[in-house]
Amino acid sequence: MTGARFTLETADEMKAFGAALGRELAGGDVIVLTGDLGAGKTTLTQGIARGMGITEAVTSPTFVISRVHDHHADGPALVHVDAYRLGSLGELEDLDLDHDLAQSVVVVEWGGGLVDDLSDSRLSLAITRSDDPEDDVRTIVADSPSQRLDTVVTMLAARSEPW
Numbered sequence: 001m002t003g004a005r006f007t008l009e010t011a012d013e014m015k016a017f018g019a020a021l022g023r024e025l026a027g028g029d030v031i032v033l034t035g036d037l038g039a040g041k042t043t044l045t046q047g048i049a050r051g052m053g054i055t056e057a058v059t060s061p062t063f064v065i066s067r068v069h070d071h072h073a074d075g076p077a078l079v080h081v082d083a084y085r086l087g088s089l090g091e092l093e094d095l096d097l098d099h100d101l102a103q104s105v106v107v108v109e110w111g112g113g114l115v116d117d118l119s120d121s122r123l124s125l126a127i128t129r130s131d132d133p134e135d136d137v138r139t140i141v142a143d144s145p146s147q148r149l150d151t152v153v154t155m156l157a158a159r160s161e162p163w
Helices: 011-022 041-052 089-094 147-157
Strands: 004-008 030-034 066-069 077-082 104-109 122-129 138-143
Touching: 004 011, 004 147, 011 041, 011 147, 030 041, 041 077, 041 104, 041 122, 122 147
Parallel strands: 030 104, 030 122, 077 104
Antiparallel strands: 004 138, 066 077, 122 138
């Protein structure tokens, strides 16, 4: 469901959306997050981690560039990358993200245009904030070349209960 839109009114809804998505992810999936500072990329990633069954705290990897959150059972690890400070595609390649890709879910903040060739199992989520400074409303627009992830997006869009 390319172009599916999701409106989330609170940080808790953002995490719940992420958790629902995280329950459907598998090793080899790449999630590309774009949006302005403060749009909710890390909050969404925290929800993804929760849905994947990752119990350790997830924080922004801005200063360390990349963090690996191991799954302590049998699920895939979460590799959380912040590409904001990377100056080139070469610096991203130095992270060697494709090394264990089949056993990991990779979430890349600020990764638009940088990781498109990393995996065909890719989901791009563009997050925008409301123009009203009095609310926390975020809109997510989803796009994926992957049939499986497109099916996941369709399932999330068909959800009838609130986040």
